[in-house]
Amino acid sequence: MRIKLALAAALALAACATPPPPGPGEPGPGGGPPPIPLDGPIAYTCANGAQLMVETNGNQARVAIIGGPSMVLPHAGDGYYSNGRYGFRGGGASAQWEVGRAAPVNCTGS
Numbered sequence: 001m002r003i004k005l006a007l008a009a010a011l012a013l014a015a016c017a018t019p020p021p022p023g024p025g026e027p028g029p030g031g032g033p034p035p036i037p038l039d040g041p042i043a044y045t046c047a048n049g050a051q052l053m054v055e056t057n058g059n060q061a062r063v064a065i066i067g068g069p070s071m072v073l074p075h076a077g078d079g080y081y082s083n084g085r086y087g088f089r090g091g092g093a094s095a096q097w098e099v100g101r102a103a104p105v106n107c108t109g110s
Contacts, residue, residue: 046097046107054088054095056081061088 041055041062051066061081064070073081073088080089087098096104 042091042109044095044097044107044109046105048105050097050105050107052088052097052107054091056088056091063088 041053044050044052044054046052053064053066055062059075061073061075062070063073063081063086071083071086073083073086076082076087079091080087082088082098085100087096087104089096089098089104090107091109093109095107095109097107098104
């Protein structure tokens with residue numbers, strides 16, 4: 001009988017547990033889009049059609065251009081990473097990508 005009571009109590013507590021946060025690609029709260037990750041690589045789509053995978057840490061940004069080269073950009077200022085030819089600024093839901101002397105383009109994270 002004790003085992004049955006303990007099992008019933010454990011099941012009751014499990015039913016009250018907070019559900020885990022949505023995983024990558026799963027809908028967010030209320031069926032909305034999934035949340036932007038707080039760490040790890042973030043996929044960006046830019047206004048000029050460029051698609052990037054970017055992972056930043058304090059000293060560098062690892063950037064993979066979908067269909068193009070991959071690179072490591074050193075930290076060059078407040079939220080800015082550049083190797084002199086390519087530049088990335090921002091993070092999370094919005095960023096800017098620049099190539100050479102062209103004007104930066106806005107990018108949206110997903």
